[in-house]
Amino acid sequence: MHLPDQLRTPVPLIGAPMAGPGGGRLAHAVSAAGGLGMIGVAATRDGGWIREQAAIAGADGTPYGVGLMAWALPDAPDQLEAVLELRPALVSVSFGAYAGPLGRLREAGILTATQVGSLDDLEAALDAGADVLVVRGAEAGGHGRNAMATLPLLQLVLDRTNLPVYAAGGILNHRGLAAVVAAGAAGAWVGTAFLGCVETDTSPRARQALFAATETGYGRVFDVAQQAAWPREFGGRAVANAYFDAWVGHEDHLDEAARERHRKAVQAEDFSTAHLYAGEGVVALEHELTAADVVAEFARALPSA
Ligand SMILES: Cc1cc2nc3c(=O)[nH]c(=O)nc-3n(C[C@H](O)[C@H](O)[C@H](O)COP(=O)(O)O)c2cc1C
Incomplete structure:
Protein backbone atom coordinates (compact mmCIF):
# COMPACT_ATOMS: atom_id res chain seq x y z
CA MET A 1 0.00 0.00 0.00
CA HIS A 2 1.27 3.45 -0.92
CA LEU A 3 0.01 6.17 1.42
CA PRO A 4 -0.24 9.59 -0.24
CA ASP A 5 1.58 12.41 1.56
CA GLN A 6 -1.70 14.14 2.45
CA LEU A 7 -2.61 11.13 4.61
CA ARG A 8 0.70 10.85 6.46
CA THR A 9 -0.74 12.53 9.54
CA PRO A 10 0.83 12.12 13.00
CA VAL A 11 -2.18 10.00 14.02
CA PRO A 12 -3.64 7.68 11.32
CA LEU A 13 -7.08 9.10 11.87
CA ILE A 14 -9.54 10.90 9.61
CA GLY A 15 -12.31 12.89 11.23
CA ALA A 16 -15.24 11.67 9.10
CA PRO A 17 -17.37 14.20 7.24
CA MET A 18 -20.60 14.67 9.22
CA ALA A 19 -23.20 16.95 7.68
CA GLY A 20 -24.68 18.89 10.59
CA PRO A 21 -22.22 18.49 13.46
CA GLY A 22 -19.06 18.54 11.36
CA GLY A 23 -18.25 21.98 9.97
CA GLY A 24 -15.01 23.90 9.65
CA ARG A 25 -14.40 24.24 13.39
CA LEU A 26 -14.38 20.51 14.04
CA ALA A 27 -12.30 19.81 10.93
CA HIS A 28 -9.72 22.39 12.00
CA ALA A 29 -9.53 21.04 15.54
CA VAL A 30 -9.06 17.43 14.38
CA SER A 31 -6.30 18.38 11.93
CA ALA A 32 -4.58 20.68 14.42
CA ALA A 33 -4.50 17.78 16.89
CA GLY A 34 -2.80 15.38 14.47
CA GLY A 35 -5.54 13.75 12.40
CA LEU A 36 -7.15 14.95 9.18
CA GLY A 37 -10.47 16.68 9.80
CA MET A 38 -13.20 16.79 7.18
CA ILE A 39 -16.11 19.12 6.56
CA GLY A 40 -19.44 17.32 6.04
CA VAL A 41 -21.56 18.99 3.38
CA ALA A 42 -25.34 18.58 3.62
CA ALA A 43 -27.44 18.39 0.44
CA THR A 44 -28.90 21.83 1.16
CA ARG A 45 -25.55 23.67 1.39
CA ASP A 46 -24.16 25.80 -1.41
CA GLY A 47 -20.66 26.56 -2.58
CA GLY A 48 -20.57 29.72 -0.45
CA TRP A 49 -21.08 27.70 2.74
CA ILE A 50 -18.27 25.33 1.76
CA ARG A 51 -15.90 28.27 1.14
CA GLU A 52 -16.79 29.79 4.54
CA GLN A 53 -16.20 26.53 6.38
CA ALA A 54 -13.03 25.84 4.41
CA ALA A 55 -11.63 29.20 5.56
CA ILE A 56 -12.20 28.12 9.17
CA ALA A 57 -10.89 24.58 8.68
CA GLY A 58 -7.88 25.70 6.70
CA ALA A 59 -6.87 28.66 8.87
CA ASP A 60 -3.08 28.99 9.17
CA GLY A 61 -2.60 26.54 6.31
CA THR A 62 -4.08 23.63 8.27
CA PRO A 63 -4.98 20.73 5.93
CA TYR A 64 -8.59 19.58 5.81
CA GLY A 65 -10.88 17.42 3.73
CA VAL A 66 -14.43 17.79 2.40
CA GLY A 67 -17.12 15.11 2.18
CA LEU A 68 -19.81 15.40 -0.50
CA MET A 69 -22.90 13.27 -1.04
CA ALA A 70 -23.12 12.11 -4.64
CA TRP A 71 -26.93 12.01 -4.81
CA ALA A 72 -27.11 15.68 -3.88
CA LEU A 73 -24.71 16.98 -6.54
CA PRO A 74 -27.01 17.13 -9.59
CA ASP A 75 -29.15 19.72 -7.74
CA ALA A 76 -26.19 21.46 -6.11
CA PRO A 77 -23.47 21.64 -8.80
CA ASP A 78 -21.74 24.56 -7.12
CA GLN A 79 -20.71 22.25 -4.25
CA LEU A 80 -18.35 20.46 -6.62
CA GLU A 81 -17.21 23.71 -8.25
CA ALA A 82 -16.28 25.16 -4.84
CA VAL A 83 -14.32 22.06 -3.92
CA LEU A 84 -12.47 22.02 -7.26
CA GLU A 85 -11.43 25.61 -6.60
CA LEU A 86 -10.49 25.06 -2.93
CA ARG A 87 -8.43 21.91 -3.56
CA PRO A 88 -8.70 20.32 -0.10
CA ALA A 89 -6.21 17.64 0.96
CA LEU A 90 -8.89 14.95 0.47
CA VAL A 91 -12.39 14.92 -1.00
CA SER A 92 -14.83 12.07 -0.49
CA VAL A 93 -17.86 11.58 -2.68
CA SER A 94 -20.16 8.83 -1.46
CA PHE A 95 -23.69 7.49 -1.79
CA GLY A 96 -25.07 7.64 -5.30
CA ALA A 97 -23.55 8.23 -8.75
CA TYR A 98 -20.11 9.40 -7.67
CA ALA A 99 -18.00 8.21 -10.63
CA GLY A 100 -18.42 11.44 -12.62
CA PRO A 101 -17.60 13.86 -9.78
CA LEU A 102 -14.74 11.65 -8.63
CA GLY A 103 -13.32 11.68 -12.16
CA ARG A 104 -13.40 15.48 -12.30
CA LEU A 105 -11.64 15.73 -8.95
CA ARG A 106 -8.97 13.25 -10.00
CA GLU A 107 -8.39 15.05 -13.30
CA ALA A 108 -7.80 18.19 -11.23
CA GLY A 109 -5.18 16.28 -9.23
CA ILE A 110 -7.25 16.17 -6.01
CA LEU A 111 -7.00 13.09 -3.78
CA THR A 112 -10.34 11.26 -3.67
CA ALA A 113 -12.08 8.76 -1.40
CA THR A 114 -15.41 6.99 -1.33
CA GLN A 115 -17.22 4.94 1.29
CA VAL A 116 -18.01 1.31 0.49
CA GLY A 117 -20.52 -0.79 2.39
CA SER A 118 -20.42 -4.06 0.43
CA LEU A 119 -18.26 -5.97 -2.03
CA ASP A 120 -20.40 -4.65 -4.91
CA ASP A 121 -19.59 -1.15 -3.67
CA LEU A 122 -15.91 -2.11 -3.72
CA GLU A 123 -16.13 -3.07 -7.41
CA ALA A 124 -17.84 0.23 -8.21
CA ALA A 125 -15.22 2.22 -6.28
CA LEU A 126 -12.38 0.44 -8.08
CA ASP A 127 -14.06 1.04 -11.45
CA ALA A 128 -14.50 4.73 -10.60
CA GLY A 129 -10.79 5.01 -9.78
CA ALA A 130 -11.08 6.19 -6.17
CA ASP A 131 -7.62 6.83 -4.66
CA VAL A 132 -8.63 5.88 -1.11
CA LEU A 133 -11.30 3.47 0.09
CA VAL A 134 -13.32 3.83 3.25
CA VAL A 135 -14.81 0.55 4.45
CA ARG A 136 -17.98 1.64 6.19
CA GLY A 137 -19.59 -1.06 8.28
CA ALA A 138 -23.19 -1.15 9.42
CA GLU A 139 -22.25 -0.03 12.95
CA ALA A 140 -21.44 3.41 11.59
CA GLY A 141 -23.42 6.52 12.34
CA GLY A 142 -25.31 8.48 9.72
CA HIS A 143 -26.23 7.13 6.31
CA GLY A 144 -24.94 4.14 4.43
CA ARG A 145 -25.67 0.46 4.03
CA ASN A 146 -26.70 -1.98 6.69
CA ALA A 147 -25.19 -4.90 4.77
CA THR A 161 -6.97 -4.21 -3.09
CA ASN A 162 -3.66 -2.52 -2.48
CA LEU A 163 -5.23 0.92 -2.26
CA PRO A 164 -5.12 2.68 1.12
CA VAL A 165 -8.15 1.53 3.11
CA TYR A 166 -9.61 3.35 6.11
CA ALA A 167 -11.97 1.51 8.46
CA ALA A 168 -15.20 3.25 9.46
CA GLY A 169 -17.96 2.22 11.79
CA GLY A 170 -17.71 1.51 15.49
CA ILE A 171 -14.09 2.64 15.96
CA LEU A 172 -14.45 4.24 19.38
CA ASN A 173 -10.96 4.70 20.76
CA HIS A 174 -7.31 3.63 20.54
CA ARG A 175 -8.28 -0.04 20.85
CA GLY A 176 -10.33 0.04 17.66
CA LEU A 177 -7.68 2.05 15.83
CA ALA A 178 -4.94 -0.39 16.87
CA GLY A 187 -6.13 4.16 9.65
CA ALA A 188 -9.62 4.85 10.93
CA TRP A 189 -12.33 7.17 9.61
CA VAL A 190 -14.18 8.21 12.72
CA GLY A 191 -17.41 10.12 13.18
CA THR A 192 -19.36 9.20 16.31
CA ALA A 193 -16.41 9.49 18.71
CA PHE A 194 -16.25 13.22 17.85
CA LEU A 195 -19.96 13.91 18.34
CA GLY A 196 -19.58 15.10 21.93
CA CYS A 197 -16.84 17.59 21.08
CA VAL A 198 -17.21 21.26 21.89
CA GLU A 199 -16.13 22.14 18.34
CA THR A 200 -19.16 20.46 16.73
CA ASP A 201 -22.01 22.57 15.40
CA THR A 202 -24.39 20.60 17.63
CA SER A 203 -26.39 22.34 20.35
CA PRO A 204 -25.56 21.62 24.01
CA ARG A 205 -29.00 20.04 24.40
CA ALA A 206 -28.38 17.65 21.52
CA ARG A 207 -25.04 16.72 23.03
CA GLN A 208 -26.73 15.89 26.34
CA ALA A 209 -29.14 13.61 24.47
CA LEU A 210 -26.17 11.86 22.85
CA PHE A 211 -24.56 11.31 26.27
CA ALA A 212 -27.80 9.75 27.51
CA ALA A 213 -28.22 7.47 24.47
CA THR A 214 -28.20 3.72 25.04
CA GLU A 215 -29.20 2.32 21.66
CA THR A 216 -29.21 3.12 17.94
CA GLY A 217 -31.51 2.05 15.14
CA VAL A 224 -39.17 9.94 5.15
CA ALA A 225 -40.20 12.30 7.96
CA GLN A 226 -38.10 15.07 6.40
CA GLN A 227 -38.90 14.07 2.80
CA ALA A 228 -35.17 13.91 2.19
CA ALA A 229 -34.14 12.70 -1.25
CA TRP A 230 -31.76 10.00 0.01
CA PRO A 231 -31.77 6.97 -2.34
CA ARG A 232 -33.79 4.16 -0.72
CA GLU A 233 -30.80 1.84 -0.53
CA PHE A 234 -29.13 4.09 2.07
CA GLY A 235 -30.81 4.26 5.45
CA GLU A 256 -48.27 14.69 7.07
CA ALA A 257 -49.38 14.75 10.72
CA ALA A 258 -46.39 12.60 11.65
CA PHE A 271 -35.15 14.18 21.05
CA SER A 272 -37.86 11.67 21.93
CA THR A 273 -39.03 12.48 18.38
CA ALA A 274 -36.27 14.46 16.63
CA HIS A 275 -33.33 12.61 15.09
CA LEU A 276 -29.72 12.46 16.19
CA TYR A 277 -27.56 10.54 13.76
CA ALA A 278 -24.93 8.46 15.56
CA GLY A 279 -23.27 5.06 15.37
CA GLU A 280 -23.31 2.19 17.84
CA GLY A 281 -20.35 3.78 19.59
CA VAL A 282 -22.56 6.60 20.87
CA VAL A 283 -22.88 4.60 24.09
CA ALA A 284 -19.23 5.44 24.84
CA LEU A 285 -19.87 9.20 24.86
CA GLU A 286 -20.24 10.54 28.38
CA HIS A 287 -19.41 14.22 28.50
CA GLU A 288 -18.05 17.08 26.45
CA LEU A 289 -14.47 16.82 25.27
CA THR A 290 -12.30 18.77 22.90
CA ALA A 291 -11.38 17.23 19.58
CA ALA A 292 -7.76 17.35 20.80
CA ASP A 293 -8.76 15.11 23.77
CA VAL A 294 -10.35 12.61 21.38
CA VAL A 295 -7.40 12.59 18.97
CA ALA A 296 -4.98 12.18 21.90
CA GLU A 297 -6.97 9.17 23.09
CA PHE A 298 -6.71 7.59 19.61
CA ALA A 299 -2.99 8.40 19.56
CA ARG A 300 -2.50 5.88 22.38
CA ALA A 301 -2.68 3.28 19.58
CA LEU A 302 0.69 4.49 18.22
CA PRO A 303 3.58 2.12 18.92
CA SER A 304 5.58 4.86 20.65
CA ALA A 305 2.70 5.84 22.96
C1 LIG B 1 -24.01 12.76 12.39
C2 LIG B 1 -23.37 12.10 11.21
C3 LIG B 1 -23.41 12.72 9.95
C4 LIG B 1 -22.77 12.13 8.86
N1 LIG B 1 -22.77 12.80 7.66
C5 LIG B 1 -22.06 12.31 6.62
C6 LIG B 1 -21.89 13.08 5.43
O1 LIG B 1 -22.38 14.20 5.32
N2 LIG B 1 -21.17 12.54 4.41
C7 LIG B 1 -20.59 11.31 4.51
O2 LIG B 1 -19.96 10.88 3.56
N3 LIG B 1 -20.72 10.56 5.63
C8 LIG B 1 -21.43 11.03 6.69
N4 LIG B 1 -21.51 10.31 7.86
C9 LIG B 1 -20.85 9.00 7.93
C10 LIG B 1 -19.38 9.16 8.38
O3 LIG B 1 -18.63 9.70 7.33
C11 LIG B 1 -18.74 7.82 8.81
O4 LIG B 1 -18.94 6.84 7.84
C12 LIG B 1 -19.23 7.29 10.14
O5 LIG B 1 -19.43 8.31 11.07
C13 LIG B 1 -18.22 6.29 10.69
O6 LIG B 1 -18.74 5.50 11.71
P1 LIG B 1 -18.79 5.94 13.27
O7 LIG B 1 -19.87 6.97 13.32
O8 LIG B 1 -19.13 4.68 13.97
O9 LIG B 1 -17.45 6.49 13.64
C14 LIG B 1 -22.13 10.88 8.99
C15 LIG B 1 -22.10 10.26 10.24
C16 LIG B 1 -22.69 10.86 11.34
C17 LIG B 1 -22.59 10.18 12.69
Whole structure:
Protein backbone atom coordinates (compact mmCIF):
# COMPACT_ATOMS: atom_id res chain seq x y z
CA MET A 1 0.00 0.00 0.00
CA HIS A 2 1.27 3.45 -0.92
CA LEU A 3 0.01 6.17 1.42
CA PRO A 4 -0.24 9.59 -0.24
CA ASP A 5 1.58 12.41 1.56
CA GLN A 6 -1.70 14.14 2.45
CA LEU A 7 -2.61 11.13 4.61
CA ARG A 8 0.70 10.85 6.46
CA THR A 9 -0.74 12.53 9.54
CA PRO A 10 0.83 12.12 13.00
CA VAL A 11 -2.18 10.00 14.02
CA PRO A 12 -3.64 7.68 11.32
CA LEU A 13 -7.08 9.10 11.87
CA ILE A 14 -9.54 10.90 9.61
CA GLY A 15 -12.31 12.89 11.23
CA ALA A 16 -15.24 11.67 9.10
CA PRO A 17 -17.37 14.20 7.24
CA MET A 18 -20.60 14.67 9.22
CA ALA A 19 -23.20 16.95 7.68
CA GLY A 20 -24.68 18.89 10.59
CA PRO A 21 -22.22 18.49 13.46
CA GLY A 22 -19.06 18.54 11.36
CA GLY A 23 -18.25 21.98 9.97
CA GLY A 24 -15.01 23.90 9.65
CA ARG A 25 -14.40 24.24 13.39
CA LEU A 26 -14.38 20.51 14.04
CA ALA A 27 -12.30 19.81 10.93
CA HIS A 28 -9.72 22.39 12.00
CA ALA A 29 -9.53 21.04 15.54
CA VAL A 30 -9.06 17.43 14.38
CA SER A 31 -6.30 18.38 11.93
CA ALA A 32 -4.58 20.68 14.42
CA ALA A 33 -4.50 17.78 16.89
CA GLY A 34 -2.80 15.38 14.47
CA GLY A 35 -5.54 13.75 12.40
CA LEU A 36 -7.15 14.95 9.18
CA GLY A 37 -10.47 16.68 9.80
CA MET A 38 -13.20 16.79 7.18
CA ILE A 39 -16.11 19.12 6.56
CA GLY A 40 -19.44 17.32 6.04
CA VAL A 41 -21.56 18.99 3.38
CA ALA A 42 -25.34 18.58 3.62
CA ALA A 43 -27.44 18.39 0.44
CA THR A 44 -28.90 21.83 1.16
CA ARG A 45 -25.55 23.67 1.39
CA ASP A 46 -24.16 25.80 -1.41
CA GLY A 47 -20.66 26.56 -2.58
CA GLY A 48 -20.57 29.72 -0.45
CA TRP A 49 -21.08 27.70 2.74
CA ILE A 50 -18.27 25.33 1.76
CA ARG A 51 -15.90 28.27 1.14
CA GLU A 52 -16.79 29.79 4.54
CA GLN A 53 -16.20 26.53 6.38
CA ALA A 54 -13.03 25.84 4.41
CA ALA A 55 -11.63 29.20 5.56
CA ILE A 56 -12.20 28.12 9.17
CA ALA A 57 -10.89 24.58 8.68
CA GLY A 58 -7.88 25.70 6.70
CA ALA A 59 -6.87 28.66 8.87
CA ASP A 60 -3.08 28.99 9.17
CA GLY A 61 -2.60 26.54 6.31
CA THR A 62 -4.08 23.63 8.27
CA PRO A 63 -4.98 20.73 5.93
CA TYR A 64 -8.59 19.58 5.81
CA GLY A 65 -10.88 17.42 3.73
CA VAL A 66 -14.43 17.79 2.40
CA GLY A 67 -17.12 15.11 2.18
CA LEU A 68 -19.81 15.40 -0.50
CA MET A 69 -22.90 13.27 -1.04
CA ALA A 70 -23.12 12.11 -4.64
CA TRP A 71 -26.93 12.01 -4.81
CA ALA A 72 -27.11 15.68 -3.88
CA LEU A 73 -24.71 16.98 -6.54
CA PRO A 74 -27.01 17.13 -9.59
CA ASP A 75 -29.15 19.72 -7.74
CA ALA A 76 -26.19 21.46 -6.11
CA PRO A 77 -23.47 21.64 -8.80
CA ASP A 78 -21.74 24.56 -7.12
CA GLN A 79 -20.71 22.25 -4.25
CA LEU A 80 -18.35 20.46 -6.62
CA GLU A 81 -17.21 23.71 -8.25
CA ALA A 82 -16.28 25.16 -4.84
CA VAL A 83 -14.32 22.06 -3.92
CA LEU A 84 -12.47 22.02 -7.26
CA GLU A 85 -11.43 25.61 -6.60
CA LEU A 86 -10.49 25.06 -2.93
CA ARG A 87 -8.43 21.91 -3.56
CA PRO A 88 -8.70 20.32 -0.10
CA ALA A 89 -6.21 17.64 0.96
CA LEU A 90 -8.89 14.95 0.47
CA VAL A 91 -12.39 14.92 -1.00
CA SER A 92 -14.83 12.07 -0.49
CA VAL A 93 -17.86 11.58 -2.68
CA SER A 94 -20.16 8.83 -1.46
CA PHE A 95 -23.69 7.49 -1.79
CA GLY A 96 -25.07 7.64 -5.30
CA ALA A 97 -23.55 8.23 -8.75
CA TYR A 98 -20.11 9.40 -7.67
CA ALA A 99 -18.00 8.21 -10.63
CA GLY A 100 -18.42 11.44 -12.62
CA PRO A 101 -17.60 13.86 -9.78
CA LEU A 102 -14.74 11.65 -8.63
CA GLY A 103 -13.32 11.68 -12.16
CA ARG A 104 -13.40 15.48 -12.30
CA LEU A 105 -11.64 15.73 -8.95
CA ARG A 106 -8.97 13.25 -10.00
CA GLU A 107 -8.39 15.05 -13.30
CA ALA A 108 -7.80 18.19 -11.23
CA GLY A 109 -5.18 16.28 -9.23
CA ILE A 110 -7.25 16.17 -6.01
CA LEU A 111 -7.00 13.09 -3.78
CA THR A 112 -10.34 11.26 -3.67
CA ALA A 113 -12.08 8.76 -1.40
CA THR A 114 -15.41 6.99 -1.33
CA GLN A 115 -17.22 4.94 1.29
CA VAL A 116 -18.01 1.31 0.49
CA GLY A 117 -20.52 -0.79 2.39
CA SER A 118 -20.42 -4.06 0.43
CA LEU A 119 -18.26 -5.97 -2.03
CA ASP A 120 -20.40 -4.65 -4.91
CA ASP A 121 -19.59 -1.15 -3.67
CA LEU A 122 -15.91 -2.11 -3.72
CA GLU A 123 -16.13 -3.07 -7.41
CA ALA A 124 -17.84 0.23 -8.21
CA ALA A 125 -15.22 2.22 -6.28
CA LEU A 126 -12.38 0.44 -8.08
CA ASP A 127 -14.06 1.04 -11.45
CA ALA A 128 -14.50 4.73 -10.60
CA GLY A 129 -10.79 5.01 -9.78
CA ALA A 130 -11.08 6.19 -6.17
CA ASP A 131 -7.62 6.83 -4.66
CA VAL A 132 -8.63 5.88 -1.11
CA LEU A 133 -11.30 3.47 0.09
CA VAL A 134 -13.32 3.83 3.25
CA VAL A 135 -14.81 0.55 4.45
CA ARG A 136 -17.98 1.64 6.19
CA GLY A 137 -19.59 -1.06 8.28
CA ALA A 138 -23.19 -1.15 9.42
CA GLU A 139 -22.25 -0.03 12.95
CA ALA A 140 -21.44 3.41 11.59
CA GLY A 141 -23.42 6.52 12.34
CA GLY A 142 -25.31 8.48 9.72
CA HIS A 143 -26.23 7.13 6.31
CA GLY A 144 -24.94 4.14 4.43
CA ARG A 145 -25.67 0.46 4.03
CA ASN A 146 -26.70 -1.98 6.69
CA ALA A 147 -25.19 -4.90 4.77
CA MET A 148 -22.03 -5.92 6.61
CA ALA A 149 -20.23 -5.08 9.82
CA THR A 150 -16.92 -3.23 9.72
CA LEU A 151 -14.58 -6.10 10.60
CA PRO A 152 -15.70 -8.73 8.05
CA LEU A 153 -15.96 -6.13 5.29
CA LEU A 154 -12.55 -4.70 6.16
CA GLN A 155 -10.87 -8.10 5.92
CA LEU A 156 -12.55 -8.90 2.61
CA VAL A 157 -11.62 -5.54 1.12
CA LEU A 158 -8.00 -5.67 2.34
CA ASP A 159 -7.65 -9.03 0.58
CA ARG A 160 -8.85 -7.49 -2.68
CA THR A 161 -6.97 -4.21 -3.09
CA ASN A 162 -3.66 -2.52 -2.48
CA LEU A 163 -5.23 0.92 -2.26
CA PRO A 164 -5.12 2.68 1.12
CA VAL A 165 -8.15 1.53 3.11
CA TYR A 166 -9.61 3.35 6.11
CA ALA A 167 -11.97 1.51 8.46
CA ALA A 168 -15.20 3.25 9.46
CA GLY A 169 -17.96 2.22 11.79
CA GLY A 170 -17.71 1.51 15.49
CA ILE A 171 -14.09 2.64 15.96
CA LEU A 172 -14.45 4.24 19.38
CA ASN A 173 -10.96 4.70 20.76
CA HIS A 174 -7.31 3.63 20.54
CA ARG A 175 -8.28 -0.04 20.85
CA GLY A 176 -10.33 0.04 17.66
CA LEU A 177 -7.68 2.05 15.83
CA ALA A 178 -4.94 -0.39 16.87
CA ALA A 179 -7.10 -3.31 15.72
CA VAL A 180 -7.79 -2.00 12.23
CA VAL A 181 -4.20 -0.86 11.69
CA ALA A 182 -3.02 -4.33 12.78
CA ALA A 183 -5.38 -5.79 10.18
CA GLY A 184 -3.77 -3.70 7.44
CA ALA A 185 -5.90 -0.56 7.29
CA ALA A 186 -4.16 2.78 6.73
CA GLY A 187 -6.13 4.16 9.65
CA ALA A 188 -9.62 4.85 10.93
CA TRP A 189 -12.33 7.17 9.61
CA VAL A 190 -14.18 8.21 12.72
CA GLY A 191 -17.41 10.12 13.18
CA THR A 192 -19.36 9.20 16.31
CA ALA A 193 -16.41 9.49 18.71
CA PHE A 194 -16.25 13.22 17.85
CA LEU A 195 -19.96 13.91 18.34
CA GLY A 196 -19.58 15.10 21.93
CA CYS A 197 -16.84 17.59 21.08
CA VAL A 198 -17.21 21.26 21.89
CA GLU A 199 -16.13 22.14 18.34
CA THR A 200 -19.16 20.46 16.73
CA ASP A 201 -22.01 22.57 15.40
CA THR A 202 -24.39 20.60 17.63
CA SER A 203 -26.39 22.34 20.35
CA PRO A 204 -25.56 21.62 24.01
CA ARG A 205 -29.00 20.04 24.40
CA ALA A 206 -28.38 17.65 21.52
CA ARG A 207 -25.04 16.72 23.03
CA GLN A 208 -26.73 15.89 26.34
CA ALA A 209 -29.14 13.61 24.47
CA LEU A 210 -26.17 11.86 22.85
CA PHE A 211 -24.56 11.31 26.27
CA ALA A 212 -27.80 9.75 27.51
CA ALA A 213 -28.22 7.47 24.47
CA THR A 214 -28.20 3.72 25.04
CA GLU A 215 -29.20 2.32 21.66
CA THR A 216 -29.21 3.12 17.94
CA GLY A 217 -31.51 2.05 15.14
CA TYR A 218 -31.07 1.82 11.38
CA GLY A 219 -33.68 2.81 8.86
CA ARG A 220 -35.35 5.46 6.70
CA VAL A 221 -37.81 6.83 9.25
CA PHE A 222 -36.16 10.24 9.65
CA ASP A 223 -35.53 10.62 5.90
CA VAL A 224 -39.17 9.94 5.15
CA ALA A 225 -40.20 12.30 7.96
CA GLN A 226 -38.10 15.07 6.40
CA GLN A 227 -38.90 14.07 2.80
CA ALA A 228 -35.17 13.91 2.19
CA ALA A 229 -34.14 12.70 -1.25
CA TRP A 230 -31.76 10.00 0.01
CA PRO A 231 -31.77 6.97 -2.34
CA ARG A 232 -33.79 4.16 -0.72
CA GLU A 233 -30.80 1.84 -0.53
CA PHE A 234 -29.13 4.09 2.07
CA GLY A 235 -30.81 4.26 5.45
CA GLY A 236 -29.37 6.06 8.43
CA ARG A 237 -28.18 4.97 11.86
CA ALA A 238 -29.44 7.27 14.59
CA VAL A 239 -30.16 7.23 18.30
CA ALA A 240 -33.29 5.12 18.73
CA ASN A 241 -36.21 7.07 20.16
CA ALA A 242 -39.97 6.67 20.54
CA TYR A 243 -40.67 8.18 17.10
CA PHE A 244 -38.20 5.86 15.36
CA ASP A 245 -39.59 2.81 17.17
CA ALA A 246 -43.16 3.76 16.23
CA TRP A 247 -42.44 4.19 12.50
CA VAL A 248 -39.67 1.77 11.63
CA GLY A 249 -41.11 -0.78 9.21
CA HIS A 250 -44.11 1.48 8.51
CA GLU A 251 -42.25 4.31 6.76
CA ASP A 252 -44.54 4.23 3.72
CA HIS A 253 -47.49 5.15 5.97
CA LEU A 254 -45.76 8.08 7.60
CA ASP A 255 -48.25 10.89 6.94
CA GLU A 256 -48.27 14.69 7.07
CA ALA A 257 -49.38 14.75 10.72
CA ALA A 258 -46.39 12.60 11.65
CA ARG A 259 -44.07 14.77 9.56
CA GLU A 260 -45.39 17.87 11.32
CA ARG A 261 -44.78 16.29 14.74
CA HIS A 262 -41.19 15.61 13.68
CA ARG A 263 -40.69 19.19 12.35
CA LYS A 264 -41.94 20.66 15.63
CA ALA A 265 -39.76 18.33 17.67
CA VAL A 266 -36.68 19.37 15.67
CA GLN A 267 -37.45 23.02 16.41
CA ALA A 268 -38.08 22.29 20.09
CA GLU A 269 -35.08 19.96 20.33
CA ASP A 270 -37.31 17.22 21.67
CA PHE A 271 -35.15 14.18 21.05
CA SER A 272 -37.86 11.67 21.93
CA THR A 273 -39.03 12.48 18.38
CA ALA A 274 -36.27 14.46 16.63
CA HIS A 275 -33.33 12.61 15.09
CA LEU A 276 -29.72 12.46 16.19
CA TYR A 277 -27.56 10.54 13.76
CA ALA A 278 -24.93 8.46 15.56
CA GLY A 279 -23.27 5.06 15.37
CA GLU A 280 -23.31 2.19 17.84
CA GLY A 281 -20.35 3.78 19.59
CA VAL A 282 -22.56 6.60 20.87
CA VAL A 283 -22.88 4.60 24.09
CA ALA A 284 -19.23 5.44 24.84
CA LEU A 285 -19.87 9.20 24.86
CA GLU A 286 -20.24 10.54 28.38
CA HIS A 287 -19.41 14.22 28.50
CA GLU A 288 -18.05 17.08 26.45
CA LEU A 289 -14.47 16.82 25.27
CA THR A 290 -12.30 18.77 22.90
CA ALA A 291 -11.38 17.23 19.58
CA ALA A 292 -7.76 17.35 20.80
CA ASP A 293 -8.76 15.11 23.77
CA VAL A 294 -10.35 12.61 21.38
CA VAL A 295 -7.40 12.59 18.97
CA ALA A 296 -4.98 12.18 21.90
CA GLU A 297 -6.97 9.17 23.09
CA PHE A 298 -6.71 7.59 19.61
CA ALA A 299 -2.99 8.40 19.56
CA ARG A 300 -2.50 5.88 22.38
CA ALA A 301 -2.68 3.28 19.58
CA LEU A 302 0.69 4.49 18.22
CA PRO A 303 3.58 2.12 18.92
CA SER A 304 5.58 4.86 20.65
CA ALA A 305 2.70 5.84 22.96
C1 LIG B 1 -24.01 12.76 12.39
C2 LIG B 1 -23.37 12.10 11.21
C3 LIG B 1 -23.41 12.72 9.95
C4 LIG B 1 -22.77 12.13 8.86
N1 LIG B 1 -22.77 12.80 7.66
C5 LIG B 1 -22.06 12.31 6.62
C6 LIG B 1 -21.89 13.08 5.43
O1 LIG B 1 -22.38 14.20 5.32
N2 LIG B 1 -21.17 12.54 4.41
C7 LIG B 1 -20.59 11.31 4.51
O2 LIG B 1 -19.96 10.88 3.56
N3 LIG B 1 -20.72 10.56 5.63
C8 LIG B 1 -21.43 11.03 6.69
N4 LIG B 1 -21.51 10.31 7.86
C9 LIG B 1 -20.85 9.00 7.93
C10 LIG B 1 -19.38 9.16 8.38
O3 LIG B 1 -18.63 9.70 7.33
C11 LIG B 1 -18.74 7.82 8.81
O4 LIG B 1 -18.94 6.84 7.84
C12 LIG B 1 -19.23 7.29 10.14
O5 LIG B 1 -19.43 8.31 11.07
C13 LIG B 1 -18.22 6.29 10.69
O6 LIG B 1 -18.74 5.50 11.71
P1 LIG B 1 -18.79 5.94 13.27
O7 LIG B 1 -19.87 6.97 13.32
O8 LIG B 1 -19.13 4.68 13.97
O9 LIG B 1 -17.45 6.49 13.64
C14 LIG B 1 -22.13 10.88 8.99
C15 LIG B 1 -22.10 10.26 10.24
C16 LIG B 1 -22.69 10.86 11.34
C17 LIG B 1 -22.59 10.18 12.69
